[in-house]
Amino acid sequence: MSGATGVRLSPQDVEALRHEVTGPVLEPGVDGYEAECATFNLVCPLRPLVVVGASSERDVVTAVRFAARHGLPVAMKTAAHQVVSPAADGLLITTQRMKGISVDAQNGTVSVEAGVRWSEVLPRAAEEGLAPVVGSAPEVGVVGYTLGGGQSPLLGRKYGYAADHVRRLNVVTADGELRRVTPQNEPELYWALLGGKGNFGVVTEIEFDAFPVARFYGGGIYFAGEHLDRVLDAWRAWLPTVDEDMTSSLAIQRLPDLPGLPEPLRGAFVLHLRIGYLGTAADGDRLIAPLRESAPPLLDLVGEKPFTAIGEIHLDPVDPMPYYDRSLSLEEFSEKTAQTLVDLTGPESGCTLVSIEIRALGGAFDQEPEFPNSVPSRGLPYVVFGFAVGGPDQADGLRAELARVFDGLAPWATGRNLVNFLSPDEATDTEGVRELYGAERYERLAALKTVYDPANVFRFNYNIAPA
Ligand SMILES: Cc1cc2nc3c(=O)[nH]c(=O)nc-3n(C[C@H](O)[C@H](O)[C@H](O)COP(=O)(O)OP(=O)(O)OC[C@H]3O[C@@H](n4cnc5c(N)ncnc54)[C@H](O)[C@@H]3O)c2cc1C
Known part of the structure; x- marks a missing residue:
């Protein structure tokens, strides 16, 4: 062979x-x-x-x-x-056979082996009244999510990135050594692993803090796509009025006609406004009233939920599908940005992307963690992620449509971005990877790559080449 x-x-x-x-x-x-x-x-x-x-x-x-x-x-x-x-x-x-999970209720920590998905951690942590800094899709793996930062649509604005709460990583580096990495005993490798995603070794186990959160108020509100400008205006005006207990995002979706979808959504052009709030339902109702009133809702799924239902905020797809995707971060989301987004993706645009979403970050996403890591997206106010569904025979058209929308937003884009949202196309763009991290962070990562993986054994990723 x-x-x-x-x-x-x-x-x-x-x-x-x-x-x-x-x-x-x-x-x-x-x-x-x-x-x-x-x-x-x-x-x-x-x-x-x-x-x-x-x-x-x-x-x-x-x-x-x-x-x-x-x-x-x-x-x-x-x-x-x-x-x-x-x-x-x-x-x-x-790693999917490595399924060990242990929850230490006294110390508020969770330790999992490399094959564990968030959906497997959530019920175990909930038994002890704990919640991890999980993302929008519980079916993703804990390790990959956390090494790429880990941006949570419920806990992130309050507690920061998932990577900021890692206490220990067991990792096998390119020389075949198994290392126990903590911020105290291997601060450089710890820094590189959390943000440098997959470039520095195979993580076999990860231990992190979880938080005493048992429930939340949230879910999605769907509006007809024709109301995009009204909903965007209301959302933009509302964002600066809420604190870090509230997290939100908006997805502009052209949904397929699937039997699994409720009737008003099947094959429809809709706006999916997502809410994740840690305060009471009464306060949540009061706070989101201006959003609810911005247009007539098609479907309102916001309410009191157990933390384990966090996947209901975004309702991300769970079944494998063929798609092309892109992402970027915005420095601001001004009236002009919103108008451009309406022109690019609104009712008159002819847009064919299945989804384009804007996540508002801020809050603790901007704060430096107690133990430094290389997560490059700190301080970015908004991230945009879009995808187009179809197979390789449609690749050119789908990529062109993604380019039309994302290039249209380029005037507001920053070079830095969320590692977790990068697509295969973006991974092969060496200059783009450098820009994503920023020159200083990239140089430091490349120097550490030379120490821990000089032959670039771990290269099937957003590759940081040895210096
Ligand atoms: C529908 C959807 C929703 C998402 N929502 C969010 C979100 O809300 N917030 C967010 O931050 N991200 C989000 N993501 C991105 C997600 O966190 C990353 O795609 C994550 O890497 C997925 O992990 P995985 O185990 O499924 O992927 P895999 O494809 O199995 O792994 C991805 C990469 O992670 C690294 N990796 C995996 N396992 C190991 C290991 N044991 N040791 C070292 N490196 C490893 C490798 O580089 C690997 O190539 C979402 C992705 C999808 C598809």
Whole structure:
């Protein structure tokens, strides 16, 4: 077996690896390979030379050492929501069998193994009255989300990024060493891992703080798309009036005609205003009244909910689909920005994106954490994420539509961005990755990459090349 870069693996090599690890070892053509390589975005397949389905920390160490011996680059996958390269010449480590979760109610911390998704942590933490800094989609993996910062639509404006609350990471670096990384014992590697996402090693376990939050007031309000300018105006005027207990975003959606959707949303052009509020329902009702009154709602799903229902704020898609996406951050969201957005995506625009959303950040997202990390999006007031659904045969048209909308917003864009929202197209843009981090942060990351991964073994990501 050999890859495009000429790396060779003999059947004996693979067989030897199979004997060394507990989980499955799969090559192309073998039963189970396709399932092990499955991705959330169907236009981003994984095609590694070999896959190791790690079932323990020891399996990860063995797989990384095997890769080092054979000159193979390494990719890792948990819940596959951000696969940016087919990893064609590489060894893929999948972690979904590593499911350990422990909650320490006394210290308010949670520790999970690499294969855990947020949906698995939420009920366990809730049993102890705790809530982690989870994002909008509970089906994403804890480790990838947190290494990319982790921007929560409910707890983020109050507590900051998920990465800001990490106490410990167990990580296997490119030399095959298992390291226990805390801000006290390895401050540089700790800094690089949290923000440098996937560039510095395979995390096998992560421990982080959770917060005593049992419920929230929130959900979505849907309006007909024709009211975009009114809803945008109301939202913009309202944003500066609320404190960090309130988080919101607005998605402009052209929804498919799917039987799973409630009737007013099927095949409809709608606005989805999302609310996440930590105060009481009475205060929440009072606070969001100006938004509710901005246009006649089609469907109002805002109410009192247990924290475990956090996924109901955004109602993100959960089934795999083919899509192309882009993101950027806005320095401001002025009247002119809003008007441009209406022109680009409103009723008269001919826009075909399934969704374009603007998340308002601010609050604790702007604060430096107690233990420094390399999350590059601190201080950005707004992020925009859009996607167009379709397969590779439609790629040119879908990319052109994304470019039309995102280039139209470029006058307000900052170079920095959320690592977690980067698309496969953005990952291959070396200059873009540098700009995303900012020159100073990028140089420091590149210098640390030279120390911890000089051969760039972990390169199937938004790659930080060794200095
Ligand atoms: C519908 C949807 C909603 C989202 N909402 C939010 C949100 O609200 N806030 C937010 O911040 N992000 C959000 N994201 C982005 C999401 O957090 C990232 O895509 C995250 O990386 C997904 O993790 P995964 O395990 O599913 O992905 P995977 O594709 O399995 O992993 C993605 C990358 O993470 C790194 N990684 C994964 N596992 C490891 C490991 N064990 N060690 C080292 N590196 C690893 C690797 O670089 C890997 O390529 C959303 C994504 C989607 C698709």
